[in-house]
Structure formats: structure tokens, C-alpha cells
Amino acid sequence: MNRTASIKDVANQASVAVGTVSNVLNYPDRVSQRTKDRVLRAIDELGFVRNDAARQLRAGHSRTIGLIVLDVGNPFFTSVVRAAEDAAALQGSAVLLGDSGHDAGREANYIDLFQEQRVQGLLISPVGDVSERLDLLRERGVPTVLVDRQADESKFSSVAVDDDAGGYLAARHLLDTGRRRLAFVGGPTSIRQVADRLQGARRAVDEESGATLEVLGSEGQTVLAGRSVGNMLVERGLDGLPEGIFCANDLLALGVMQSLTMTHTVRIPDDVALIGYDDIDFAVSAVVPLSSVRQPTEALGRTAIELLVEEVDSQNATHRAVVFTPELVVRQSTAGPA
Numbered sequence: 001m002n003r004t005a006s007i008k009d010v011a012n013q014a015s016v017a018v019g020t021v022s023n024v025l026n027y028p029d030r031v032s033q034r035t036k037d038r039v040l041r042a043i044d045e046l047g048f049v050r051n052d053a054a055r056q057l058r059a060g061h062s063r064t065i066g067l068i069v070l071d072v073g074n075p076f077f078t079s080v081v082r083a084a085e086d087a088a089a090l091q092g093s094a095v096l097l098g099d100s101g102h103d104a105g106r107e108a109n110y111i112d113l114f115q116e117q118r119v120q121g122l123l124i125s126p127v128g129d130v131s132e133r134l135d136l137l138r139e140r141g142v143p144t145v146l147v148d149r150q151a152d153e154s155k156f157s158s159v160a161v162d163d164d165a166g167g168y169l170a171a172r173h174l175l176d177t178g179r180r181r182l183a184f185v186g187g188p189t190s191i192r193q194v195a196d197r198l199q200g201a202r203r204a205v206d207e208e209s210g211a212t213l214e215v216l217g218s219e220g221q222t223v224l225a226g227r228s229v230g231n232m233l234v235e236r237g238l239d240g241l242p243e244g245i246f247c248a249n250d251l252l253a254l255g256v257m258q259s260l261t262m263t264h265t266v267r268i269p270d271d272v273a274l275i276g277y278d279d280i281d282f283a284v285s286a287v288v289p290l291s292s293v294r295q296p297t298e299a300l301g302r303t304a305i306e307l308l309v310e311e312v313d314s315q316n317a318t319h320r321a322v323v324f325t326p327e328l329v330v331r332q333s334t335a336g337p338a
Contacts, residue, residue, distance in 0.1 A: 009048070096119065234266070279292040299324060
């Protein structure tokens, strides 16, 4: 099979013009079924593979969309990516995924790579402030939408969840169950989402006379990071434990839960109430079903694509900042007595 066959070879094989082959590949409705069948048969016989790269260079862009997330191993981002891919497919586009791993340098490399690939546009959950790089992308015809991060509407479109409100919901729920000595587990606070959730939790605690909030930093947002914090808490003994723990995401909460329950001396929620954030699938199947603050991941991914389509269709489109409201989901990890 000749894998180097050209579009001209296909035209000669099918006894049609080169333009007819191009129409079959790009505008099949313009070609009669009989001619289309003849061209497709020639393509099969020659093993012709269309050169999308060359076509994209002529058009100035591709049918692909770049998407950079903070941690593809986090089920929250996995769900957002899946929804974005489904929405992009309906638009006739495909998503190229990059995982920054919370690394600004790696993020910058992906931005450069996607620009070289001439993507239609970029969706990004940024590590830090990348506005200058994104401004340069826009000047070069690559629109950008921020995902899981609120943006200044004068600069970019964005889709996010109100994390301050989510942090308030989590801490308020712990307070409403009678807990007063609370702890927040998460870090680093340079991550905007972590900082906003902590800010919301502090706002709830400040409303309650006699309530306190201890901040326990974590080295990351993983189960292992949560277990590390949990092990530290176990060493304090029962008397040194907070009455309620709010973790910046569910992975951290599951790690803390593992450490506490493995001792067989700490009871959740009787001794310590525990709540996470994101409401990933694993939350409901934890050894003690985990209360959480739910984010609408499908809506985030779908809306990100919708906003990007608006930007692609009109470079002068008014930027929009879409903010969803999180939802409290109560399960057994906080449903016991104070």
C-alpha cells in the first residue's frame, strides 16, 4: 500500500479533477454519490492519507483546541476535560490536552506548543498570572478562555465556580453541626482556588462566636498529601484533634480519612467531622461516605467550549465571565454528633 499517495494520484485513479477530490474530503454534500463512491474507492486503493497539517497551515488554524489543566490525575479535572471533549466534538473539533502539574514552566511550554500547532483557541486553568502570555496569543489570533478561574471580563472570557462561597458552605455546615474548633487542610495558598476556599471558610468562622479555624498546609492536593496531614493529626491524640476538618479538595479529605480511620481510635464523624470539595465519584464510596461541596464539572467543560466558540467566531466579541454556584452535599462524614 502506497502511503505517500497524493491528492493528484487519487484524482487520476478516480478520473476526476483534483478539486473534486478536495470537495469529497471537505464538502461531500457538493458531490454526487456516484462520484463520491469512485473517489473513496480510489482513496482506499491507494492508501491516501490527507495532509491535515498542510491544510491547516493554508487556513491559518486547525480544528484542534488546546486545553491545559493543573492536574489531570485529579478526577475533577478529568470530568471537566471529558465534558469539554464532548462539546468540542459537536463543533467538529478535537481537544489537545496538556497537564501543567502546577508547574509554571511546564505550563509555558504547553502554551508555546499549542501556538505552534495553530490551535483554534486555548482553554487554560492557569498556575499563576499568565495574562501577558495570553495577551500575546490573542494578538496572534488565538483566543483564550480561563477555566476554573474568574477573569477580568475586559481581558478574557472565563468559566469558574464561586470558591469563596464554596468554602463558606463547607465551614458553615461544620459549624451548624455544633463543631467549633475547625481546621482547614490545603495548599499552597498561591493556588487561587485554595486561597478562595480558605477565605470563604474564614468568613463563616468569623460569624460564629467562639469558633476557631486552624490552617494546616499541605504539600499538594493529592491523597498522599492528605495522609501526611492526617498522620500528623493522629500524633496529637484524640484531645488534640479539631472537631471538624474542611479539606480544599476530596483527594486531600480521602487521605486524611485514611490516616484517621486506620488507627481504629478516631471515629468519623463522632470524634471528627470531615468535609471535602469537588464531590468526585470516589467521595460517595469512601469507607465513610464523604460530605463535599459539589462543582458542576460538566457545565464547566461545556461552557468553556461555548465561550471559546464565541471568541473564535468574533475576535471582537464581548468577553463573558460565567460563575457557577457550588452545592453542599451532606453524607455520613459530617452527619454524626458533635
